[in-house]
Amino acid sequence: MSRPRTQAEYLARLVPPSVAGLRRRSVLTGAAGGALLGTGLLAGCGDSDSGGSGSNTVSLGSNQSDPKPKDVIAKVVDGFKTSSGIEVGVNTVDHNTFQENINNYLQGKPDDVFMWFAGYRMRFFAARGLAGDLSDVWGKISGQSDAFKKASTGDDGKQYFVPSTYYPWAVFYRKSVWQQNGYQVPTTLDQLTALSAQMKKDGLTPIAFADKDGWPAMGTFDILNLRINGYQFHIDLMAGKESWTSDKVKKVFDTWRGLLPLHQPDALGRTWQEAAQSLQQKKSGMYLLGLFVGQQFNNDEQDDLDFFTFPEIDPAIGAKALDAPIDGYMLARRPKEEDNAKKLLEYVGNKAAADIVIKNDPSTLVANTEADTSGYTALQKKAAELVGSATEIAQFLDRDTRPDFASTVIIPALQQFIKEPADIDGLTNSIENQKKSIFTD
Amino acid sequence: MSDLPLIQADRAVPPPAATTSTGGRGRRLRLLSRTDRVVIALMVLVPLLLVVGLVWLPATATVLLSGTDWDGIGPVSEIEWVGARNYADVVNIYPxxxxxxxxxxxxxxxxxxxxxxxxxxxxxxxxxxxxxxxxxxxxxxxxxxxxxxxxxxxxxxxxxxxxxxxxxxxxxxxxxxxxxxxxxxxxxxxxxxxxxxxxxxxxxxxxxxxxxxxxxxxxxxxxxxxxxxxxxxxxxxxxxxxxxxxxxxxxxxxxxxxxxxxxxxxxxxxxxxxxxxxxxxxxxxRIGFGSALATIMLAVSLLFITVYLATVMREDKR
Known part of the structure; x- marks a missing residue:
């Protein structure tokens, strides 16, 4: 999961990589290395783990650095060892550091198997030859839906990714608050607006909102774009094929502008944790976020948490598409222990590994449909049904487009919009100009 | 009046002066033991290498990369040259x-x-x-x-x-x-x-x-x-x-x-x-684009450093 799961991880993220130290460093050639030195990213060398020369080992680069997910990975790896006799050397790297350093990691000496996300970035690495083909592994995996197989497929039609877990984005609310005030789940935009007006009358902030970190607003943009223009437009827009100055994009911003007064004000200084706490403290009526919003709720409040999918805006488009980022595993381009690596990938994609994850981690959903989901909480079950009934699954803005475009253009642009919602033309022009300079190939 | 003797002395002195000066230089070198020379060489070379390797090379590479659109992936030979486009983008379209x-x-x-x-x-x-x-x-x-x-x-x-x-x-x-x-x-x-x-x-x-x-x-x-x-x-x-x-x-x-x-x-x-x-x-x-920004920052820093050094040196002369 790319979002901080706990306060500890959140705090860890506050430390810039230059301070925290980049744990995995790889040598870059010639001037490139020098250039990176000049800009703060120290290129050094040395892998902490030696891949092992025996035939019964395999290395796994894990970004699950938080204690709980780390423990889950350890259990999955134990299960693999029991079933295959192959020893897995897990190399855990801080989640954010792993992500920041992924380019150097993959070009250096990556572990045989590494954890990553589905989406544009996965396809990008596959196209650049930085990931291994997993089509034969997919032949041995059962229980993965077609939607997930599609999400694991690169531009050349081969599979490069094995899904493990995912979580949907939806509008969350507290059942007790809604029962007390007699609110009904809205199914259209008008109903949502009417409900929000009622919440304002009742002294609630209708929609909790935070964008200090830059990415939460992407969720709002995504869902409005999916509801107004549909999944294919979202994918094309993210791939740089559609124009940001088109009326379709302007309509998204225009709709958002209409909804902004219903959102919590001053979002740019607030973290998602603070916004989630306003929902938890019954100060806000609803909050559009990922399933991980539950981390900000006490254990005895988990049953009070419920959600609905963002209501329909255009009846021709419907309300069946949603953001549900998928986490999973990939194969390095030249693994040292290819056979063992593929066995591990086969194992993590199948039911046995999924069962272990369910037993040990209640904050996520497993990708394998054959897994025993009787251990799910009511919320998890509902979330799984929601994603199961979705016609299309998007991966979230920053996973569906180039990372440089998402982080250096879209984040400042969405923050600018939240600051000054009036100037949509200027904003979309600026995005389009920058997009043209980034999407050159 | 004193010109003549001086010229004479000058003319007279050169041959021995030349020998003493070369002899002096040679003697001074011989005064340094092998260890001294190694130490001096190291004391010059190590900082020099550090400065060149950690300051000048990266700075030069940054300036060079600012003219490319490299994304950090792939060999250096595949880097494409885009000229001053990054700088134009920084000034014109980067809010x-x-x-x-x-x-x-x-x-x-x-x-x-x-x-x-x-x-x-x-x-x-x-x-x-x-x-x-x-x-x-x-x-x-x-x-x-x-x-x-x-x-x-x-x-x-x-x-x-x-x-x-x-x-x-x-x-x-x-x-x-x-x-x-x-x-x-x-x-x-x-x-x-x-x-x-x-x-x-x-x-x-x-x-x-x-x-x-x-x-x-x-x-x-x-x-x-x-x-x-x-x-x-x-x-x-x-x-x-x-x-x-x-x-x-x-x-x-x-x-x-x-x-x-x-x-x-x-x-x-x-x-x-x-x-x-x-x-x-x-x-x-976005290494090319980021390098352009870094080069601009370098130029701004150089401006301050130059002004500072010029001031300090002028005051020291007084």
Whole structure:
């Protein structure tokens, strides 16, 4: 999961990589290395783990650095060892550091198997030859839906990714608050607006909102774009094929502008944790976020948490598409222990590994449909049904487009919009100009 | 009258002079043992290699890469040359650039005009040996000891709009970190808080080194406390003053950590250093574009360094 799961991880993220130290460093050639030195990213060398020369080992680069997910990975790896006799050397790297350093990691000496996300970035690495083909592994995996197989497929039609877990984005609310005030789940935009007006009358902030970190607003943009223009437009827009100055994009911003007064004000200084706490403290009526919003709720409040999918805006488009980022595993381009690596990938994609994850981690959903989901909480079950009934699954803005475009253009642009919602033309022009300079190939 | 003998002497001297000078040079070389020569060679070579490898090569590579659109993936041979396009993009279509330059200048001005004088003033006060001066000294210096990442977190607790101390005490709901008109001042306050302690300590060390007899002489001559400081102590402290000046300029040019910790240098907190980092380091890998920003920053730094060196050298000549 790319979002901080706990306060500890959140705090860890506050430390810039230059301070925290980049744990995995790889040598870059010639001037490139020098250039990176000049800009703060120290290129050094040395892998902490030696891949092992025996035939019964395999290395796994894990970004699950938080204690709980780390423990889950350890259990999955134990299960693999029991079933295959192959020893897995897990190399855990801080989640954010792993992500920041992924380019150097993959070009250096990556572990045989590494954890990553589905989406544009996965396809990008596959196209650049930085990931291994997993089509034969997919032949041995059962229980993965077609939607997930599609999400694991690169531009050349081969599979490069094995899904493990995912979580949907939806509008969350507290059942007790809604029962007390007699609110009904809205199914259209008008109903949502009417409900929000009622919440304002009742002294609630209708929609909790935070964008200090830059990415939460992407969720709002995504869902409005999916509801107004549909999944294919979202994918094309993210791939740089559609124009940001088109009326379709302007309509998204225009709709958002209409909804902004219903959102919590001053979002740019607030973290998602603070916004989630306003929902938890019954100060806000609803909050559009990922399933991980539950981390900000006490254990005895988990049953009070419920959600609905963002209501329909255009009846021709419907309300069946949603953001549900998928986490999973990939194969390095030249693994040292290819056979063992593929066995591990086969194992993590199948039911046995999924069962272990369910037993040990209640904050996520497993990708394998054959897994025993009787251990799910009511919320998890509902979330799984929601994603199961979705016609299309998007991966979230920053996973569906180039990372440089998402982080250096879209984040400042969405923050600018939240600051000054009036100037949509200027904003979309600026995005389009920058997009043209980034999407050159 | 004295011309002739001199010329003669000159003409007479050259042959032996030449031999003595070469002989002298040879003798001096022979005076150094093998170990000495190795040590000297190492003392020259090691710093030279470090400076070339860690400063000049990366700087040159950055300038070179700023003319490319490299994304950090693939061999160096595949890098495409795009000329000055990155610079044109920075100036014309990159919205955070202009605010970043403004903020860097504002940062310099705020530290120079406000934080540095306060630090110096506090040092003078503490130099008076008032009661509990050790305690004040520690309290003021504490922020310098803390890492900037931690400082960012401490101020987050104070500035948070919904849960922060400041809004709770004042009963307001100012969005200290989120409102782009307010947050730069909030951050400058936090940066200044740290800078004051730093300058205070530097200056206090300098004040302790001032010869007490100078003050006594000034007091005997009937100078007031204020004029003693400005006419006697301050001029004597010139080396420390220059250090303080340099530290202030360096601190404002390398300002980065605090805004990065707060919101990665976005939304009103743009700084050149943060823009470079967000473009180059991390997943984005817009190395060409980020290098163009870094080159601009290098040029700005060179401007300050040149002005500073020119001033110092001119004053030293006097």
């Amino acid at each position: 955070p650039f202009v605010p970043a330059v403004q903020n860097n200048l504002l940062w310099l001005a705020a530290l120079f005009v406000v934080a540095t004088p306060i630090g110096m003033f506090l040092a003078v006060l503490l130099d008076k040996e008032i009661r509990g001066s050790r305690f004040y000294q520690t309290a003021l210096y504490l922020p310098v000891v803390l890492s900037l990442a931690l400082i960012g977190f401490i101020w987050q607790l104070i500035y948070s709009r919904d849960q922060g101390l400041l809004n709770a005490v004042l009963g307001t709901s100012v969005d200290w970190y989120g409102d782009p008109d307010v947050n730069i001042w909030a951050v400058l306050f936090a940066a200044g808080w740290r800078h004051v302690g730093y300058i205070m300590l530097l200056y206090l060390a300098g004040l302790k080194g001032v010869d007490p007899s100078l003050r006594e002489a000034a007091a005997v001559d009937g100078a007031s406390e204020t004029s003693t400081f400005f006419r006697v102590v301050f001029p004597v402290m010139r080396p420390i003053n220059i250090i303080v000046l340099v530290v202030t300029v360096i601190e404002s040019l390398r300002a980065f950590d605090l805004v990065w910790v707060i919101n990665k240098g976005r939304n009103g907190l743009e700084l050149l250093s943060a823009l470079v980092t967000s473009n180059v380091v991390g997943e984005a890998s």
